[in-house]
Amino acid sequence: MIWAAFALMTGAVVLAVLWPLGRARTAAARAPDVSFYRSQIEEIDRDLALGLLTQADADVAKAEAGRRLLRVSDEPIADGKSRGGARMAAVAALIAIPAVSLTLYLALGHPDLADLPLSTRVAERQGQSEVQSAVRKIEDHLAANPNDGRGWDILGPVYMKMGRYEDAARAFGNANRVLGDTPERLTAQGEALVYAAQEAVTPQAQEIFNKVLDMQPGHPVAYFYLALAREQSGDRAGAIEAYSQLAQGTPPDAPWQPVVRARIVALGGTPPAAQEGPKGETADAVRAMPSDEQRAMIRTMVDGLAARLDADGRDVEGWLRLLRSYKVLQENDLAKAALVKARNALNADPDGLSRVNALADELGLKS
Amino acid sequence: MIVEIGHYALVLALALAIVQGVAPLVGALRRDAALMAMAQPAAVMQFLLIGVSFAALTHAYVTSDFSVVNVFENSHSLKPLIYKYSGVWGNHEGSMLLWVLILALFGATVALFSRGMPDDLRALVLAVQSWLSAAFLLFVLLTSNPFARMIPAPIEGRDLNPLLQDPGLAIHPPLLYVGYVGFSITFSFAAAALISGRIDAAWARYVRPWTLIAWIFLTLGIAMGSYWAYYTLGWGGFWFWDPVENASLMPWLAGTALLHSAAVMEKRDALKIWTIFLAILAFSLSLLGTFLVRSGVLTSVHSFATDPQRGVFILGILIFFIGGSLALFALRASALKPGGIFAPVSREGALVLNNLLLTTSCATVFVGTLYPLALEAMTDEKISVGAPFFNLTFGPLFIPIVLAMPIGQMLAWKRGDLYGAAQRLTLACAIGFVGAVLLYAMRGGPIVPPVLAGLALYLIVGSFVEIWGRVSGGSSVGAMFSRAIGLPRSAWGTAIAHAGIGLTLFGLAATGWGVERIVTVKPNQPVVAGPYEIIVRGLEPRDGSNFRELVAHTDILEGGRLIATMDPSRRSFTTRTMVRTEAGIKTIGLGQVYMNIAEVRDDGSLDLRLYWKPYVALIWLGALVMALGGLLSLSDRRLRIGIAKRAATRVVAQPAE
């Protein structure tokens, strides 16, 4: 169907180009110039009649225009011959137009993708509008009772999912203000601030992550973002050191390990050997955490990433990170689902797509 | 499927543009009529294809198809319908699509309405125009593709920047683009003339209507943009000498110069090199504006998300076309035959002076806009060149233009009589002088506003003196009327456009008499601004489709009597978490009361910006009058003669329209 439309369009274009070639014509290229100078002379007569020109001026002007008229009349007129050129042009157009347009379109377009107007997505939309109306209700409620900490606490993650990071940061902040700081909520707030600043760890976010570390030394998420902050501020050595600490100090199968190691490599450092036993302050702290708490924390990080990629899936690095994390968490089904999503989302990005596929092979995700 | 058809149509347009760029060019060089004739249907087809593409994108916006990345990033299902339409060009990709659409529109228009033009010139013009199309289509497809898709599609979009959700935005960019891109056709004419080597008075006649069209739209676009800034940005300013505004002013100045020098070229076969150069310059400055705005070299409200890759691409286009045309120019310029001669004091002389002043003032704007960029690139020192610089340079250069305008109209071609012209302007001078003195006596204050206002009065009156001179010889009112009708419309156009500049100048001068009040008020507490009393009666929260707003119902009283009401508000847009103030503006006579809520305090009192701006409407009315003058000139019979003549020789008669 769509190919028929394409063929029709291409045909119309080729025809439009070929049409004039088939018609014999005689060119009188200079005729318009001649008529222009004639009209200029007529104009002078008219101006003279209206009294806008003196007779003397009119004579001079007419003489001048007359000279120009003679000049163009002398010029040769184009001939309408040389059919060979036309034949060549016809062949070129016939081949070049479909060739150029098809090659380029196949590289850029998605002929298999149907339109997706919102009206056809009733089911999806219903869920969405329910969420939205719920959010509006909570917002109204909170506008009247700004000290309802639980309300803010509920709203925070929802905003996060909707991609409204600044609002999320505000909501988490309010929840902390009312309910008191907890490392989880502070971390969520910090993360929201980072996303809101387009992944820049702002001074405000740094302050929050520092607070988390005060409350819970070695908190890996906070630690990670502070290391990222160092990286962003240009402190390469410091960042490598912080990342290495995190890599060494936490279990070798922790989901952030691939990311952290990738950062170290990207900064030109060598990641610490994986088999080295955990040591250092961070490691002690993480090891000291009950393992389900560790796991829960890891899950929050991964879920956040997944939600963000759902909202905007063009971040290749994000997908790679997510796939690795799921693999480490041994969530094979989730990993496979994410792989499908990633392939769809990166449809327009062949480079990213091949990287994702390569990683999938490496991780043994068959689909 | 519609989206993909739009995408394919765009790609197809590129393929066609390449063919259209080559075949007619070869045809014109080899004098092959059949190849030349390919240009016309191709140009029309190209426009249709890009039109299909644009319609497809619009369809995606209207149906909120968030599988299209561009729609997702710039639309929202709850956005009012008009902004779903205007949102199409309220972003980088869509606006570039609009750009190529207009490029193709001009090509198609030339193809359809240029019967009175030599075949080879038309073929060359369309070929060059198609080179431009091809370059920009490639730019759109490779760096700014509006048809990029995304699966899974998000269920809701990110919404359009609230500053851009405004009726002004719905019309301002298209107008401005028609103006900007309109100069592409004069550029194509110039390049065609250079390629064929035929640069003469007839060429000037063919190019004139296109220059006029571009100039009219650019005038309207700039005025519209300035009015948009005036009422959305919320501090009552209408021109900020912002680099992006300068980018639109520069082609306007060059285009105005071109309009005048082309008149000399048409009438007298003189100033040929200069006119061709101006045609190239006007479009080069349009391109430069695009580059500055789109490359991220400048940041402002107008630059959407920017990307260095795009900047480099546009820079490449810029260098190719400007460099190429200037090289051609250098090659041909020396071979030109000298044209008609004229004395320094003559209509031509006055137009040369006009050109000199316009291009120089254009150059000062250019320096002020680009100097900070150059300085930063070289010394890493950051400066901003602000309004004082432009006022001090542009202003003094524009005053002699204003003074000379009526004189130039009065001078004859070839050799003029300066003394006689001055004599006939006595009345205009007297009115200007008396007006300035009276205004100074009435309004007081600094000396500059009344002087400028006097100058404006002189210009408005002076613009019509020449017409009056031609008409007043009639023996009766009836005879005078028929003489006035009999005058060429271009004479009326000139007078009216010049008077429009006078009106704008008067409006600008009157800003000196405005009143600005920054106050904190409680509801029902009156504030005096100029001759009026403004009272906020009460606040009311309202829900819009994608925003919530707090409206202040406000009364305007004069001498205790209610004369008008207005409803300024503060809007908060939920998706983008942005607040925008919606100014309350009431036009009373030619002046406006302007009110903006800067903040609503917890105790219910309001921080307000209040202005009384007498005659401010004249600034934009003047621009409308200028455009009207341009339109009248465009309808002049002379510009259509070529068409009519040619039509008469054809079997199928064209309406002599």
Next chain:
Amino acid sequence: MTRKGRRLTLIASALAVIGAAIGLALFAFRDGVVFFVTPTELAAKTAEMRPNARMRIGGLVQPGSVSKSDDRHVAFAITDNQTEVKVTYAGLLPDLFREGQGVVAEGQLVNGVFRADSVLAKHDENYMPREVADSLKKQGVWNDGKK
């Protein structure tokens, strides 16, 4: 008048106009040009600056530093995360003025306090006055979101 004479007239008038324009531009550059500095540069350069020189400073609004009084006088601090400068401003702040966000103030330094006569805030979430973005980028406080 001969052809040569006309050409001379033309050239002379062109030179006169261009000369006037250059003169005006140079004159206007003295007052119309405003330097942009970061708080750190301001602190370093205070000594060598002309007294009462107009300038623009840009940075982020220091969170928690904003205080407003009833008569619409505002005091806040602009920071580049190394140095902060106290700013006073009498007037209405733009809609988008927020703590922790980019801002540019134009005015003069008086006794160590920057007295602003205009304050510009960023226009939307992607917009930051370019000077601010550049100087913050140098310090890695802000990035484009793309890596």
